[in-house]
Amino acid sequence: KQEVTQIPAALSVPEGENLVLNCSFTDSAIYNLQWFRQDPGKGLTSLLLIQSSQREQTSGRLNASLDKSSGRSTLYIAASQPGDSATYLCAVRGPIGTGKLIFGQGTTLQVKP
């Protein structure tokens, strides 16, 4: 059974700092991994999707990497801003069972001005 873990559960950093959010998964048989952002009480915004054949994806100040063999993904945020404060969720989709997204518990990020 696929399990997804995100550590730490919460993170507080000063503005301008570069930071890394971690996501690990137990079964390397995945189609892809998706990173989302969620503001309090709002829906999920898709940030990046990495296919199983890819090593990384970049969008603006965000860079996501994927190491299937070790069951790990990282989301790198460069030059953090207060507007980056949100909960970040990673989710994997696999070929086994229903192919549904399996979510981690999320990392809540606070960027202080």
Added chain:
Amino acid sequence: DTEVTQTPKHLVMGMTNKKSLKCEQHMGHRAMYWYKQKAKKPPELMFVYSYEKLSINESVPSRFSPECPNSSLLNLHLHALQPEDSALYLCASSLRPPLAEGHNEQFFGPGTRLTVL
């Protein structure tokens, strides 16, 4: 149009009421999803429609009844809910069904905040 819309944004209902949540997308996506999210928890999948047919029901109680009238529209009919059903209900869509290989990003709507009294 590259978004998923949901109405209403907020809904308060009594345990004897019947109400419906609505979700719409015009991206030509052929899979649509309902998720339930409790506070400080990740979303939990409820239902998946693939090509307008129910393909996944995650053992959801019958007081939740999904409907997919066409490829752009997804409804969730609510009846005789319990206070513990209060949550944020999220709709999502993807170009292809969950088990399809390849790039298949899920896009989420803003959600409906449901309170059951």
